Structure formats: structure tokens, C-alpha cells
Amino acid sequence: MTASVVHALGRVARRAAHAADPSHDPSHDPSHDPGTDPRADAGTAPSRCRACGHPEAVLAERGGGVVVRHGKAVAKAHADGTDPAGHRARLALAAHPRLAGILLPPLPADAGTVHGRPVTAWPYGSPVDPADPDAAPWEEAGALVARLHSVPPRSVRADGGLPFMRGPAKAARALARMRAAGPHPAAGPVRRAWERLPAWARDEAPPPGPHTLCHGDLHLGQLVRHPAPDGPWLLIDVDDLGLGDPAWDLARPAAWYAAGLLAPEVWQRFLGAYRAARGPAVDPAVDPALEPAGAPGADPWPRLDIPARALTVQTAALAIAKSVAENRALDEVERLMIDACARIASLPAPLEGPRSS
Secondary structure (H helix, E strand, O other), X not given: OOHHHHHHHHHHHHHHHHHHOOOOOOOOOHHHOHHHOHHHHOOOOOEEOOOOOOEEEXXXXXXXXXXXXXXXXXXXXXXXXXXXXXHHHHHHHHHOHHHOOOEOOOOOOOOOEEOOEEEEEEEOOEEOOOOOHHHOOHHHHHHHHHHHHHOOHHHOOOOOOOOEOOHHHHHHHHHHHHHHOOOOOOHHHHHHHHXXXXXXXXXXXXXXXXXXXXXXXXXXXXXXXXXXXXXXEEEOOOOOOEEEOOOHHHHHHHXXXXXXXXXXXXXXXXXXXXXXXXXXXXXXXXXXXXXXXXOOOOOOHHHHHHHHHHHHHHHHHHHHHHHHHOOOOOOHHHHHHHHHHHHHHHOOOOOOOOOOO
């Protein structure tokens, strides 16, 4: 992350914060004030703007994206190589009225680009607290993604159509990163598990239908409360949003559950809330008016099997690539994902038959 990218994002976030809060002095430029350089306190206490007292800090730097907060607004520089047309379509989706109450909408700021990377501005929302796992919003995540999947794509289709969601593309990039990292003793089962996936899950063919709107990278880090700190939960991060198999959005918690990393009762909370909200990825199998969230329902694995295998391989491949880059051994959680890949590699290849919506 270069200082100039962070500096530019600070200015974008400041302008967006002023637009949302007129008490913020627009004449003050944090680029000329070392007291507002978000790099100064990245990862610790945020610095504050001398004009308005709003905090400013680097919130995230991962996957090629950088996010800087200034008070009630954040600015995000998206990854190098972001497809401009797909990015515009995804941003329009996030702002569409049909997705209000599901996706956090962008702020109407003219953010432009930084070093050729598209920049967007968003309201600040309170994230999930990793120190309080008992309060993790699994039910809210399941219900939100079910609502997203239930929005008819034609009702939000803009000129130029909708892009495919990028989940399989991210899985393919993870495998490429693992291969580029060089030989590793744990890479064999990961490669074999990858090779047993169908072409669409390896991003070598379009996903099978029926297609719904999909988030593409669902995990608890993609939920915030807005308005902060106690507003309703909303989904964030539209970089992978698009049309695809809705089961992909259930695949990460499914993979964690299958690997023994997610407790059965937590998995049932998430899956039960999704079913209660009539999400189309799996058979609802329960009447939400009669059964509580978490009711067992029918077996979801015929629909979740392929995406869950793909997310297992993706997670394991990234773990190997990171361990090589950091010159360290795999940790216990990473080894569990490698072991899951070994089990997947020993199973028959998954079948791709006709699917009902």
C-alpha cells in the first residue's frame, strides 16, 4: 500500500463525510495536515481531523483493496485490474432501491480513481465484533443473503446487463497463488481436490442455472450495522456481486462446518434462518410460520456440495500461499482445511445434474 493511495483515500473520505455532515469544514484539506495522516495510527487508535474531530484510519488492506475511514464515511480503492464495466454495474446494483435494506448503498460522491484503481465512498457501519463470537449475527447473515437471492434479476437489470458473480474466479486465483508460491508438501491434496471440481467451479465455464443475484464472498466480515452503532445489519463489499449459483453464498460456512471449524448448532442457525427467509439455494423444507430458525429441514448437501468443496480448496490454497510467503508452518486451522481437501480428493467427483430453482 503506497502512501499516495492512502493519502488520496483520506481526501475522498473527508469529502464524503462533509457531504453527509455539513458541520465538517470543507475548506480543511487533510492532505496538508500531518495530524490527519491515517497511516500514523493504522491498526491502533485512529487519528482525528483538526477541523471536525472525526477519526480517520486505515480500516482494511486485503485482496488488493484498501479502505480508509474519515468520521461517518469510508473510501475504498478497489483492486488493480478491476473490470470497469463490471464495477459500474455492481455499484449500480448496490444503489438500486430494490436492494435497500439488504446491501449498504454507496454515497453519491465523485470519487474517481487513484493510480488507475476505481475509488468508491460509503457510509461507515459498525462491523461484527470478533471478540464477541456469541453475538455473531449468523441468523441475520442467513436472512440477508436469502433476501438478496430472492430479488428477481430482471427487476434490477441495468443497461449492459449484470455481470457474473466472481466466486469461482477468486477460487481460481487462490490456486494460481498457491502454484506461484512454489513446491509445498501439503499442495498435493489441494491440487487433486481442485481437479475433481467441475469446470464452472474452477471458473472455466459459466455457472449452471438458474441464476440469482449472489454476493460472491459471503462471510461475517461482510456485515455492518448502519447507522452505526446499532442500526440494522447490511451486506457490504460488492466487488464479487453478480449472477450465479446461490449455493455459493452458503458455501464458506458449509465448508467450515464440514471441516469441523463451525459448530453444528451455529451452522443450523445460519441455514435455518436462510430457509426461514425462503432462500432458493436449498429446499426450504420447513414452514417459517411454524418452525423456528435452525429447524433441520431436508438435506442441503446435494446443492451445497460443489460450492463447499470449491471454498474448501480456495481456503486451503490461500493458507499454503500465505505460509510460504511468511516462511512459517501451517497452523492448526489451516491443517484442518488441508485434511478436508485430502478427503475431497478421495471422494467420487461430484455429479452435475439438472437443478430445480
